[in-house]
Amino acid sequence: MEIVYHERSNVFHLLNDTISYVMMVLPNGHLGQIYFGKKIHDRENLSDLLELAVRPMASYVFPGDREFSLEHVKQELPVFGTGDYRSPAVEICQENGSRISDFQYCSHHVEKGKPTLSGLPATYTEDATEASTLVVELMDPVTKVKAELCYTIFAEGGILSKSVRFHNAGSGPVQLERAMSLCLDLPDCDYEWLQLSGTWARERHIKPRKLTMGIQSIGSMRGNSSHEHNPFLVLKRPCATEQQGEVFGFSFIYSGNFLIQAEVDAHDTTRILVGIHPDTFSWRLESEESFQAPEAVMVYTDQGMNAMSQTFHRLYQKRLARGYWRDQVRPILINNWEATYFDFTEEQLLTIAQKAKECGVELFVLDDGWFGERSSDHAGLGDWTANTKRLPAGIKGLAERIEQIGMKFGLWFEPEMVNEDSDLYRMHPDWILSVPLRAKSHGRYQYVLDFSRKDVVDCIYKMMAKILKDAKVSYVKWDMNRSITECFSVTLPPERQGEVYHRYILGVYDLYDRLTREFPQILFESCASGGGRFDPGMLYYAPQGWASDDTDAVERMKIQFGTSLCYPISSIGSHVSVIPNHQVFRITPLHTRANVAYFGTFGYELDLNKLAGEEISEVKRQIAFMKEYRALLQFGIFYRLKSPFEGNEMAWMVVSEDKRTAIVGWYRILNVVNDRFTRVRLCGLDPGLCYQNTQTNSIRFGDELMNFGLVTSDVTAGEVPADKQPCVDFESRLYILKAVSISK
DSSP, X not given: OEEEEETTTTEEEEEOSSEEEEEEEOTTSOEEEEEEEEOOOOOTTGGGGOOOOOOTTOOXXXXXXXXXXXXXXXXXXXXXXXXXXXXXXXXXXXXXSOOOOOOEEEEEEEEESOOOXXXXXXXXXXXXXXXXXXXXXXXXXXXXXXXXXXXXXXSSSSEEEEEEEEEEOSSSOEEEEEEEEEEEEESOOOOXXXXXXXXXXXXXEEEEEEOOSEEEEEEEOSSSSOSSEEEEEEEEOTTOOSSSBOEEEEEEEOSSSEEEEEEEOTTOOEEEEEEEOGGGOOEEEOTTOEEEOOEEEEEEESBOHHHHHHHHHHHHHHHTSOSGGGSSXXXXXXXXHHHHTXXXXXXXXXXHHHHHHHHTOOEEEEOSOOBTTOSSTTBOTTOXXXXXXXXXXXXXXXXXXXXXXXXXXXXXXXXXXXXXXXXXHHHOGGGBOOOTTSOOOOBTTEEEBOTTSHHXXXXXXXXXXXXXXXXXXXXXXXXOOOOOOSOOOTTSOGGGGGGHHHHHHHHHHHHHHHHHHHOTTSEEEEOBTTBTTOSHHHHTTOSEEEOOSOOOHHHHHXXXXXXXXXXXXXXXXXXXXXXXXTTTOOOOOHHHHHHHHTSSSOEEESOGGGSOHHHHHHHHHHHHHHHHHHHHHHHSEEEEEEOTTSSXXXXXXXXXXXXXXXXXXXXXXXXXXXXXXXXEOOOSOOTTSEEEETTTOOEEEHHHHHHTOEEOOOTTSSSOOTTSOOOOTTEEEEEEEEEEOOOO
């Protein structure tokens, strides 16, 4: 891992064993891009890779020079209006109305390790040898606004993180209208674009398309990263697969409005921009004020999609998630929501908990409905005190009774919201985001508290902290059930209303940070009507997130498969739910519901008292299996093998670090008859080791399992014999492979 600066050529070269990132100070003082990709040798004159040409209709920087045009040069911090007609990374409105900027190189320095970003989630290091950081300072000579571009290259893997900080060193105010965290100009457009998109109950489906001339983008202007589009993008070569080929991954560590955009120009240059969505953003910088943009992470590999995902998994699992629970296996839980919804008593909850304890469940979670006058979603949000009509001894008393049963206790909150029918709203009607004299929109009968205000955040903190101090709470499910509308804060002046969306997210981060620091032993799980804010920003505070409100096993195959492109398995909240499923009303086998949920944090979303005796026995076996293998499932090396978006079968697997144990999950959506013989090629095994398949007791070498494949044929390959158990729709199997010694 090195950061090299060649003074004579003004070239920066960031490199490790995997990647190179090359930049240079351009003739006009701007910072230009040269190369990002597989590692190349360093040399003094890499500046000769800068290509210039005379092009008709171009605008040129220097008098008499018809080659140096910003329209055709790759740049780190491009601006609009001085020759580059592509989308800019920064836009500043000045007192005279001009939006022209000219950010020129001033200085740079190199730091060991990685600096923190004030008030924002970001990747980190625990040792200075893990990464090196280059900080390049640019300044606009007219406004005296400085831009500090921060580049961190990690010692291992094809990882480069980028962020930018703006500081107004001038005498007058300016309005920052656009502050993208990452700009990358690629020299061609021969890529397939993959995004993770959907909506409530079908989040993060993989959506591919071919890059073409013009602008393609995903984003959110909902105030949260959204169910619709995840702040993550893949560019892969058309020939790249899960196992081979060039792949770029782009991830934005932020939980609010965002934009990820690819712009292909007429000469096939591709500009990638990642940052806060400029259409809902404006930030006033008075003299000597600063603004820090969130961090964006880029990953490059030439080893295919799995290698890209595994790089993100390692980074986000170990150097984004933090605290006690980062490295701990997650408790097997039961949540009462789909078992009772709002209709419960304390005794009913204890009955559910007692049965769960008998089956081996470790954590009971009380969901919505325990506070204020909350008997439906019409009232009570914001009043975070226990409803003693339902819970006579409050949360403290219930938590103690759950602990006496032998389980830990968890609790649901939705701290960012308020119902109009609540004591909090009646006391503080001005605490919601709304525009004076205009109608206010509700979602799920609730309004969004103005978390851009410190007094609002402080109030919610005090209520939550009191409960967490008084009661034995081991887990918090933090929900958020609506997007932002009428985004206006009565405490900010007109020129700062464009800051509200971002200030709101900073308020959410502040509350998370205070609570997780004060209660480090509590496991926090983020939630936003399921997957509406499943993003890296949340992962910094909560090491796991509820992946989707859709608990159907078949739907979860696609959701969890897509989620795995960027996010580690330990971050994916996944449960076994009741049938018929409450979202799609599908009936799936109990073993398939578990076989999907194993590849996540694992738990139950039902009343186990309503299962038959044979089903309870199966649940006990499931829990025992998860306890035995959860460290491998949650922290092993994950591979996608067959996509549910491409056929009737899906497969994935996880392999231990020493390659001696593997678990393969195989799934078939609809049953077939007289079908072909089937097998799936495995990944990540040691080719020279022999593995015993606990499903069949067969022993095969790793190279055979990876090249010929694991045989998955069953009775559907032909006519079902009379003495064989037939298969059904939504079939699944787990194959446990363990390395064994054999005599030669």
